[in-house]
Amino acid sequence: MLGASVGSQWGKTGAAGFWMAEFNEVYARAGYYDIAFNRDISREVEFVFSEYQRLNGRALRSLLEIACGPGYHARAFAKKGVETFGLDLRPEMIDFARDKAKVDGIDVHWTAADMRGFTLPHPVDVIITMYDSLDCLSDNDDIVDHFRTVAANLTPGGMYLFELTHPRDCSMHGYGKYTYSGEQNGTNVDIIWAVNDPKHDAFTQVAEVETILRVVEHGKETLYRDKARERYFSPQELVALTKLAGGLNVVDCYGDFVAGLRMDNSPASRRMIFVLQKQS
Ligand SMILES: C[S@@+](CC[C@H](N)C(=O)[O-])C[C@H]1O[C@@H](n2cnc3c(N)ncnc32)[C@H](O)[C@@H]1O
Numbered sequence: 001m002l003g004a005s006v007g008s009q010w011g012k013t014g015a016a017g018f019w020m021a022e023f024n025e026v027y028a029r030a031g032y033y034d035i036a037f038n039r040d041i042s043r044e045v046e047f048v049f050s051e052y053q054r055l056n057g058r059a060l061r062s063l064l065e066i067a068c069g070p071g072y073h074a075r076a077f078a079k080k081g082v083e084t085f086g087l088d089l090r091p092e093m094i095d096f097a098r099d100k101a102k103v104d105g106i107d108v109h110w111t112a113a114d115m116r117g118f119t120l121p122h123p124v125d126v127i128i129t130m131y132d133s134l135d136c137l138s139d140n141d142d143i144v145d146h147f148r149t150v151a152a153n154l155t156p157g158g159m160y161l162f163e164l165t166h167p168r169d170c171s172m173h174g175y176g177k178y179t180y181s182g183e184q185n186g187t188n189v190d191i192i193w194a195v196n197d198p199k200h201d202a203f204t205q206v207a208e209v210e211t212i213l214r215v216v217e218h219g220k221e222t223l224y225r226d227k228a229r230e231r232y233f234s235p236q237e238l239v240a241l242t243k244l245a246g247g248l249n250v251v252d253c254y255g256d257f258v259a260g261l262r263m264d265n266s267p268a269s270r271r272m273i274f275v276l277q278k279q280s
Contacts, residue, residue, distance in 0.1 A: 022089065022228050025213060025226035026211060026213050027069070027090045027092070027093060029092070032213060032215055033070065034096065034184075035182040035187060035188075036181060036182045037180055037191075038070070039072070041072050043257050044073065044257050045073060045077060045080070047258075048063075048126060051161065052125060055157065055251065055277060056125075056157045056159075060125040060126045061125055062082060062122075062125050062126070063084050063085070063124055063125065063126040063128065064084075064120060064127045064153065065077075065084070065127075065128050066087050066088075066127060066128065067088055067089070068086035068087060068088045068093070068097060068110075069097070069133075070096050070097050071096075071101065071108065073128060073130055074086035074101075075106060075108060078106040079106055083124075084108045085109045085111070085120060086109070086111075087111050087112075087118060088112060089115070091112040097110055115129070115146050116146050117145060119152070119153065120153045123153050123158065124153060124158065125154070125155050126154075126158065126159050126160075127153065127154060127160045127161075128160075128162065128163075129160075132163070132165055134164060134233070136229075136230070138204070138231040139231075143233075143245075147160075147241065147276075148247060150248065151246075151279075152247070157280070158277070159275060159276070159278075160248060160275075160276040160277075161274065161275050161276075162274050162276075163271055164272040164274075165272070166255070166269065167234065167235070167272070170232065171200070172200045172205065172232055175194050175197070175199065175207055177192075177193065177194050177197075179191070187215065187216070188215070188216040189213070190213075191213050191214075192211060194210070195210050196208070196209070196210040200232045204231075205231055206229050206230065206232075207229070209228055210225065210227045242274075242276060248277065248278060249277050250276055252274075253272070253273065254271075255269025256269065256270050256271055257271075257273065
C-alpha cells in the first residue's frame with residue numbers, strides 16, 4: 001500500500017490526502033461527472049443477475065459496487081430489491097450517490113473507502129467494478145491486495161465481475177481519445193480524456209493521462225485540468241494476478257455484456273469482462 005491512510009467506517013480511505021494521482025478535479029465534481037457520464041446500464045445489470053443465477057442456481061441477494069461514482073449500478077440493483085452497498089474513494093461521489101438514492105426512495109449502504117482494503121458489515125453474493133475503474137491500481141501489489149479484499153467480502157460461491165476497455169482500444173500500442181458530453185438544466189459538460197496523447201510506459205505499463213473538464217454554466221465557461229496514472233492490464237496478466245492473489249478463480253471472460261460472447265480479438269468482442277468466483 002502506498003502512503004498513509006485513515007480509518008473509515010469499513011476500511012482505508014484517502015481522506016487525509018489522496019495519495020494516488022486520481023483525476024481528483026473530475027471525480028470531486030460528481031454533479032458534472034454525472035452530466036457527462038449518465039447512461040443506460042440496464043443491460044449490464046441484467047447480465048450480472050443472469051451470470052450469478054447461472055453460477056449458483058439461485059438469485060443474487062446482496063451486492064457491492066466498487067468505485068461506484070454516482071452509483072448507477074448500485075442504485076439499479078437496490079431498485080430491484082437487492083441489498084446493496086456502494087463504495088468509492090471520493091466522498092463527493094458518495095454524497096452525490098446518497099442524495100440520488102434518497103430522491104429515488106431507495107436504501108443503499110454507502111461508504112468512502114479504498115478498493116485495496118475494506119471490510120463490509122457482512123459478505124455479499126456479488127461484487128462489481130465497472131467502467132475501467134481498476135486501471136487506477138498501478139502496481140501488482142495493489143491488484144493483489146484488491147483481489148484478496150474482494151475474496152474476503154464474498155459469500156461462498158460469490159461472484160466478482162469487473163469490466164475494462166478492450167486492448168484494441170487502449171493498450172501498450174495506443175491510447176484512444178475520448179470526449180464525453182452531456183447537458184442538464186442548461187449546464188453543458190464535456191470531459192475530454194487523453195488530451196496529452198498519453199503512452200503506457202513499456203516497463204511500468206502506466207500512462208500519465210491528462211483530461212479537461214469543460215463546464216459552460218450561465219453563459220460562463222470554466223476549464224478544470226486534471227491528470228491520473230492509469231495501468232494497462234493484459235488479459236493473461238489478470239488471470240495470473242488472480243492466481244497469485246488466491247481465493248478467486250477465473251470462471252468466464254466475455255467480450256461484452258452478452259451471454260456466451262467470448263473475449264477475444266473479434267469485432268464483436270468490445271470489452272474485457274472478467275467473471276471470478278470465490279474458491280470453496
Ligand atoms: C471511471 S469512474 C467510474 C464510476 C462509476 N462506476 C461509473 O460507472 O460511472 C472511477 C471511479 O473510481 C473511483 N476510485 C478511484 N480510485 C479508487 C480506489 N482506490 N478505491 C475506490 N474507488 C476509487 C473514483 O473516485 C471514481 O468515482
